[in-house]
Amino acid sequence: MGMTRPLVVITRPLAQAQELAQRTQLLGRSVALFPLLDILPLPDPAPLRAALRELERYALLAFVSPNAIDAALSVQPDWPVSVPLAVVGEGSRAALARHGLTADRYTIHSPRNRDRTDSETLLEELDLPALAGKDVLIIRGETGRELLGxxxxxAGVRVTTVAAYRRQAPALTPAKRAELQHLLHGQNDWVVTSSEALRFWMQMVEQLDDAEGVAKMQQQRLIVPHVRIAEIAHSFGFSKIIQSRSGDDGLLAALQSLS
Structure with a gap:
């Protein structure tokens, strides 16, 4: 009999994890869902609603994540085709497509370098001199990087930033604590697609009644889609880090390449 392949642990919020889990299972891999982020609605959506009532005054609408797209489109499902859109990754392009915002109708700016998709590479695709003196709306979570804005x-752009959702660490319930301890007991492949999720994972492990918990975590193999997540993982003591291309296709290709 052959050796049992490692379990693939998908750490995305549950709403985003299902499709990747199904596609991973089609590769013949066993999957566990262990969300390291909870995505929650805003306590007061009034500022978001107000910003979305004025979409046509903006020269560009930028989304920082699929969560931003889903949250905004749930509030304002009709988007003017005359206003260009900007996203930072393949997952966000897919989220736009789920809502009917596709490149055959909308101008969508995104990084062309699929090995690195982030605010830095998005900025390389934008005509900053043409945007100078104009209004741009950035739709994001309550917290996050300020680099794009x-x-x-x-560059002389008038930027409005509005939150569409909030992120928080899942509660470490007794059941989740037991599941985490069980997953750390073996050697698994963890798909981590957020720097914040990685930090929350470290915080969870530090709360376990296990003196070797952090060491066990550092021995897990990570599949991450961005160099920044890989850098943070290195700083946390991980050594088995696979950096994939952006998007689910990149993650799946990386998983398929592993023995």
């Missing part, structure tokens, strides 16, 4: 402001 700061770079646009430095």
């Amino acid at each position: 700061d770079a646009l402001r430095n």
